[in-house]
Amino acid sequence: MAGDSKDEDTEYGVLLYYKFASIPDLDNLFTFFDSNCRSLSLLGRVRLSPNGVNVTVGGKLSSLEKHIAAVSANILFEGTDFKLASCQQPSNDKIAKECGFTSLSIRVVEELVTFSCHPLLNSPDVSNAGKHLSAAEFHSVIQDAGKFIEKESPNDHRKLVLLDARNLYETRIGKFQPPNVQTLDPEIRQYSDLHAWIDNNSEELRGNCVLMYCTGGIRCETASAYIRSKGDGFENVFQLFGGIQRYLEQFPDGGFFKGKNFVFDHRVSVGSLDAYILGTCLLCSSPFDDYSSRNRCTYCRMLVLVCNSCQKKSSQYICELCQKNGKTVGSIPLIANGESQELSLPVEPEDVPTADHAGFLPQLPWRHGTQPSRKLRILCLHGFRQNASSFKGRTASLAKKLKTIAELVFINAPHELPFFYQPGLGDPDYCALSSLPPNPSPPPNSCSKKFAWLISPDSSSQSGTNWEIADSPFDPLQYMQQTDGFDPSLAYLKSVFSQAGPFDGILGFSQGAAMVASVCAQKRTLKGQMDFRFAILCSGFALKLADCEKGSINCPSLHIFGNDQGNDRQISSQASRELASLFDDGCSVVVEHEFGHIIPTRSPYIDEIKDFLHWFL
Numbered sequence: 001m002a003g004d005s006k007d008e009d010t011e012y013g014v015l016l017y018y019k020f021a022s023i024p025d026l027d028n029l030f031t032f033f034d035s036n037c038r039s040l041s042l043l044g045r046v047r048l049s050p051n052g053v054n055v056t057v058g059g060k061l062s063s064l065e066k067h068i069a070a071v072s073a074n075i076l077f078e079g080t081d082f083k084l085a086s087c088q089q090p091s092n093d094k095i096a097k098e099c100g101f102t103s104l105s106i107r108v109v110e111e112l113v114t115f116s117c118h119p120l121l122n123s124p125d126v127s128n129a130g131k132h133l134s135a136a137e138f139h140s141v142i143q144d145a146g147k148f149i150e151k152e153s154p155n156d157h158r159k160l161v162l163l164d165a166r167n168l169y170e171t172r173i174g175k176f177q178p179p180n181v182q183t184l185d186p187e188i189r190q191y192s193d194l195h196a197w198i199d200n201n202s203e204e205l206r207g208n209c210v211l212m213y214c215t216g217g218i219r220c221e222t223a224s225a226y227i228r229s230k231g232d233g234f235e236n237v238f239q240l241f242g243g244i245q246r247y248l249e250q251f252p253d254g255g256f257f258k259g260k261n262f263v264f265d266h267r268v269s270v271g272s273l274d275a276y277i278l279g280t281c282l283l284c285s286s287p288f289d290d291y292s293s294r295n296r297c298t299y300c301r302m303l304v305l306v307c308n309s310c311q312k313k314s315s316q317y318i319c320e321l322c323q324k325n326g327k328t329v330g331s332i333p334l335i336a337n338g339e340s341q342e343l344s345l346p347v348e349p350e351d352v353p354t355a356d357h358a359g360f361l362p363q364l365p366w367r368h369g370t371q372p373s374r375k376l377r378i379l380c381l382h383g384f385r386q387n388a389s390s391f392k393g394r395t396a397s398l399a400k401k402l403k404t405i406a407e408l409v410f411i412n413a414p415h416e417l418p419f420f421y422q423p424g425l426g427d428p429d430y431c432a433l434s435s436l437p438p439n440p441s442p443p444p445n446s447c448s449k450k451f452a453w454l455i456s457p458d459s460s461s462q463s464g465t466n467w468e469i470a471d472s473p474f475d476p477l478q479y480m481q482q483t484d485g486f487d488p489s490l491a492y493l494k495s496v497f498s499q500a501g502p503f504d505g506i507l508g509f510s511q512g513a514a515m516v517a518s519v520c521a522q523k524r525t526l527k528g529q530m531d532f533r534f535a536i537l538c539s540g541f542a543l544k545l546a547d548c549e550k551g552s553i554n555c556p557s558l559h560i561f562g563n564d565q566g567n568d569r570q571i572s573s574q575a576s577r578e579l580a581s582l583f584d585d586g587c588s589v590v591v592e593h594e595f596g597h598i599i600p601t602r603s604p605y606i607d608e609i610k611d612f613l614h615w616f617l
């Protein structure tokens, strides 16, 4: 190498490393990485947190070596495992862009890898992580399945289980497949789902010797610490140090690893000398493991494998997980926001080892770096006597302003109201977004139906006349008494999540916000059926939450409502404020505005909304 400086100068490479360490001065480190990476023309991702650093960068091999030398000079990085691989320069623009290899993004995040999106679930303490095994040790443990454990403790009858800490789309194309060892594949879409899998499958782990692995090691650090934090019966957790990457370097023929190692840079995947193809085409099941065409599930946007000939036949795919959830194309009538949906922006990397999800920490800046790489899907619940289409129309300005970070999805509530209501008369949500022109043209017939999440007890089988009597237009609180029909609405939302999910968050307006609040209050019991990371409650009020204590709803929330001067004639500021107070104020943000019963989209309100959403990107 020394004699061939020309080659070295043109050769390209990718460098990965992480280091858990308490960072005394984040600003200082940020400046160092910024100037060092820029001066060396490195591209990729650098994530800095109070607890360490996670880096995936590409550039000239010689530049990467200079970077390593500069980083190593800092005592903080003592003992860091720098994984440097030479490879081709990115040739596919789309992949390079998706992988973040067309720019340099340096960000300060709360966690290096987002173990959970729940802000109140403390991240596991990595100092309690599973014991590191070198590639050679890992290999011999598998080879001697069982013997190793006996050595640790002679009376032991624990069995060895091999746990893949990665996502389904990674496992699909390559994994450890040793004979005689039980393997556990969590089949998750993203790393932040792993803790729930561990919770739900803890009996498979309890009392056993758990051997874990991931791409480069970082995900196992946190996940193994989480397993160990469960206490008795969960002590024996081991992790492959340096991940599959180091293992394949040690065992170039693949060893016990079959297939290819999925990587989060432009290489897409890295194989061994053994050309075995583990993956199969989603449609025709023929052997196939090439993700370079970046096909994704229509519903959840997870990468899917579709062979070249099947790609010509279809462009709509439903991943295995969505198929399991009984999803078929178009089974729930969704009105997605056209503005944001037509964009073919990259949606990955959603859970790369250097995950950007900042969790929820309002003090940290998110603006370092580049555009978010993924859009948030937000399910939007309209107000009383609205419908998906009208609500979509009324939030068009909001959708437009959020189009690079969020996709709004609208649905009708399940309770159809029995007659076409005269707009403007006692229709609490009619003037929802009064900054828009008042109903410029008559809505099409299909849109004239009005729906509700909650109804009055006698409404279901009644004709419209009863409604007119019951629904006095001058009593703004009247429809706030309508609390029937919650259970069918909740069941309906569960089916929407199952068929059209996943959703990152739920937004509710007025009665829709009351519905969202009740869902948030039950978030724990709904786990697995309705998983979302945040709620946005606009002009909200509390229903069925009488026994809810202040601050007891643990869901990151954004509350937007008109202040006392704003004169929301439908929902009093006090009602919205009271609702907000039920949410844990450690993770709630309140935006009061002076525009009454609307969602304001002008500055500074729109910036506050964006700031909130950026915590989840």
Ligand SMILES: [Zn+2]
Residues within 6 Å of the ligand: 281, 282, 283, 284, 285, 286, 306, 307, 308, 309, 310, 311
């Ligand atoms: Zn096929």
Ligand SMILES: [Zn+2]
Residues within 6 Å of the ligand: 297, 298, 299, 300, 301, 302, 318, 319, 320, 321, 322, 323
């Ligand atoms: Zn899917």
